[in-house]
Amino acid sequence: MDHIEKHFAALERVRLHFVTAGPQDGAPVLLLHGFPEFWYGWRHQIPALAAAGYRVIAPDQRGYNLSDRPGDWRAYDMELLAGDMLQLMDHLGYEKVHLVGHDWGAQVAWWLAIFHPERFHDLTILNVPHPFVMSRNLRKNRRQLLKSWYIFFFQIPWLPEFLLGLGDNAGLAKLLRRSGKPSTFTDADIARYHEAWRQPGAKRGMLNWYRAIMRRASQAMPRGTIDLPTLILWGEQDVALSLEMAEQSAALCRDVRLKTFPEATHWVASDAADAVNAELIAFFQEH
Numbered sequence: 001m002d003h004i005e006k007h008f009a010a011l012e013r014v015r016l017h018f019v020t021a022g023p024q025d026g027a028p029v030l031l032l033h034g035f036p037e038f039w040y041g042w043r044h045q046i047p048a049l050a051a052a053g054y055r056v057i058a059p060d061q062r063g064y065n066l067s068d069r070p071g072d073w074r075a076y077d078m079e080l081l082a083g084d085m086l087q088l089m090d091h092l093g094y095e096k097v098h099l100v101g102h103d104w105g106a107q108v109a110w111w112l113a114i115f116h117p118e119r120f121h122d123l124t125i126l127n128v129p130h131p132f133v134m135s136r137n138l139r140k141n142r143r144q145l146l147k148s149w150y151i152f153f154f155q156i157p158w159l160p161e162f163l164l165g166l167g168d169n170a171g172l173a174k175l176l177r178r179s180g181k182p183s184t185f186t187d188a189d190i191a192r193y194h195e196a197w198r199q200p201g202a203k204r205g206m207l208n209w210y211r212a213i214m215r216r217a218s219q220a221m222p223r224g225t226i227d228l229p230t231l232i233l234w235g236e237q238d239v240a241l242s243l244e245m246a247e248q249s250a251a252l253c254r255d256v257r258l259k260t261f262p263e264a265t266h267w268v269a270s271d272a273a274d275a276v277n278a279e280l281i282a283f284f285q286e287h
Contacts, residue, residue, distance in 0.1 A: 004046065008066075011087040013080065017066035018059035018088065022050030027121075027284065028094045030085065031058040034103020034128070036172050036206050038065035038196045041102065043189075044273035045280065052281050057097070059088060061105065063205025065196040071204055076212035082111045086119065095119070098284050102126035102269055104209055107134075114224035122229040122287045124280060127238055127266050129245035130252050132223040137245055147240050154210040161203040169197040179239050180267045226253040231283045233276055235264030257283075 005020045019039050029049055033041040039058040049056045060067040062084055063076065070076070085108060089097060099120045101109030106128035113123045129137070137144040138151075154160050164171035176185050176193065185193075196202060230253040234246040243260065250258045259279060264271035 003050065009088055009091045011084060011091065013075075014062045014068040014070070014084060016059050016062065016068070016084060016088060018057055019046070020055065020057050021046050022055045023053060024055065026050075026053045026055035028055045028057060028092070028097040029280075029284065030089070030097045030099050031056065032061065032085065032099075032101040032105025032108050033058070033064070034101075034105045035209065036175065036197065037103075037193070040189075040192050040196070042269065044270055045100075045277055048273075048277040049280065054098075054281075054284065057088070057092065059085070060196075061108070063208060064202065065199060069199065069201040069205035070208070071201055073208040073211040073215065076205075076208045077216055078108070078111050078213065081108050081209075082115070085112060086116060089119065096121050098122055098124070098287070100124040100126070100280065101128070103128055103266070107131060107213075110226075113226050113228050113230075117226075117228050120228055122231070122283065123226060124231045124233065124283060125249070126233045126268055126276075127235055127241060127246075129241065130226075130249035132252065133245050133248045137242075137248075141242075144242055144245070147242065150240075151210055151214065154207050155214055160207055165197075165203055169194055169203075172197055172203075176267075180265050181237075181263075181271055184265065184267050184270050223252075226256075228253075228255070229283075229287055230256040231279065232256065232258045233268055233279060234258065234260045235266055235268035235271060236260050236262045237264060238266040240266060 003021055007018055009016050031042045038060045042058050046056050063069050099109050106125045110131055173190050232250055236243050250256045261268055261272045269276050
């Protein structure tokens with residue numbers, strides 16, 4: 001992608017890698033990726049938002065790609081992950097940003113919106129429920145519990161890293177391919193992901209997000225109602241997360257719009273890129 005600038009920020013506990021694009025004086029947009037991606041998961045959004053005049057910031061969250069990758073699961077408590085983003089904003093001199101998160105990045109975004117709403121103009125969530133909704137469904141919804149079997153598998157020490165890493169991370173590549181549409185990830189995309197997965201300690205870092213959230217269950221379920229203007233974008237063909245959780249999450253937001261994409265998978269930002277970009281720009285312009 002053209003006109004992407006690469007940076008590192010030495011924060012309180014970790015050194016984060018991030019990319020930026022768009023005019024320096026544009027309204028800032030913070031894009032938070034999920035598992036098993038890195039900043040490149042926003043490859044379809046970064047140029048569109050930059051062209052619309054926004055200053056885009058897309059970090060590799062801790063544990064991923066070129067950012068620090070602590071080996072201890074305790075380094076992935078949600079408070080620390082959210083704190084990384086607040087510190088990155090401070091590092092860049094931004095008091096407020098438009099906040100967008102997908103997958104695990106959406107969990108961080110929900111947390112930030114609950115506990116630090118004063119730092120954000122609005123909240124956009126892609127295909128991850130409010131943490132209270134997720135926790136409740138894991139406890140009470142057998143169908144969702146079965147869909148989420150991998151969360152419990154990832155709790156096993158070293159074995160998931162070993163199996164996902166066999167054949168030059170073929171397991172991770174298969175995970176992406178099987179959960180998306182044939183057109184979601186090109187061979188070139190997968191090659192970029194392989195570069196990130198080969199970083200020392202990357203697989204452990206990524207999986208430690210799952211280990212920390214299960215071991216810190218009380219942190220996983222803040223019930224706070226979201227006061228920020230909220231946009232929820234949801235691919236209905238998500239193999240891991242049911243559509244009903246999107247509706248339940250919307251019920252916990254005071255000012256919300258829920259937009260679903262019937263043909264899109266969990267990777268809605270890729271499957272419906274043009275429509276997602278249009279939704280983001282229109283939403284930001286309102287706030």
